Amino acid sequence: MRTARRYESRPGARPPGEPDCAHWTERVHSSYLRFPADLPAAGRRAQLALRVRRFFCTASACDRRTFVEQAPGLTRRHGRVTERLRQAMSAIGLARAGRAGARLAQVMGIATSRTTLLRRVMDLPDPIATQPRAVGVDDFALRRGHVYGTVVIDAETHQVLELLPERDAATLAPWLAAHPGIEVICRDRASAYAEAADTAAPQALQVADRFHLWQNIATAVEKAVADHRSCLRDLPPPSPEPEPAWETPAEAAPGQEAETDDPTGKFAERARAHHTLVHDLLAQGMSLRGIAHHLGWGRHTVQRYARAARWQDMVKGRSRQLPSKLDPFKPYLADRWAETDGHVGLDP
DSSP, rough: OOOOOOOOEHHHHHHHHTTOOBBBBOEEEEEEOOOOOOBBBBBOOOOOEEEEEEEEEETTSSSOOOEEOOOTTTTTTTBBBOOOHEEEEEEEHHHHHHHEEEEEEEHTTTOHHHHHHHHHHHSOOOOOOOOOOOEEEEEEEEEEEEHHHHHHEEHHHHHHHHSSOOOHHHHHHHHTTTTTOEEEEEEOHHHHHHHHHHHHHHHSOOOOHHHHHHHHHHHHHHHHHHHTTEEEEEEEOOOOOOOOOOGGGSSSSTOOOOOOOTTHHHHHHHHHHHHHHHHHHTTTOOOOHHHHHHTOOOOHHHHHHHEEEEEEEESSSOOOOOTTTGGHHHHHHHHHHHHHTTTTOOOO
């Protein structure tokens, strides 16, 4: 990547104060050039040449002998990038994190690595904590099956408020007592959390979270079914259900036939209307392919209606029973079923 034109700048001539003791001095020790990395300009890497001055500290009680002036808003101590480049990398790290952020930065012309982006994110100050009104409390695994902690989340902003090292009442109660503005506590059914809420936040309304409600319902239903499993053997055999009627001939797969013989059913009405429609279009001189394109049907469906002389031929039961590998053994299975009276079990 080509480098933009180098330019040199110098901070204001006002003597700065020493960073530790804030003592102002005018004794210049020396000057040198700094080359902090900056945001790219028009796709080219920009190179800054910043001349800074080193001063003597004249305060007798200060341990620092010399110090270097900083350009406010541009550089910081021990920093090799400008503040605006630091802010850009922090934004990329928050949005894309490690490797993905590094690839995006490379496209933007910023030379960085995934670890640098992660460090920029970790250097960001923590957001200002607000007084939560509704919180969610649950446990999380530090080491699954061995060590667990407690996470407290703001139920309105979905931001993590605190990570506690234990999941007992003695750990959660002090945190709740330090936040008297809490009005709602959403928690699981753990007795430790209930005890902490009753002790440290009696003014808060305790509600169960949705996940544990569904989990409790599923557990109760499973237990009820298991307790009444023996009742299922006494149920009468189900009555045979009627064969399902076809929705429309256009949805039938090629080669399939209607399985109903009822000429007054829903399929019969549609078959009569579709048969009349197809033969009317044939009488107008349209081809089978043209009718299929016009009606949006399959060509084989139109062909079956065209070949049928009467619409009643479309509703006659012509389904064929396909052979099954179980057919040779059905008589034996029927005899065995009759001998056991419908009760299936293992021979003693």
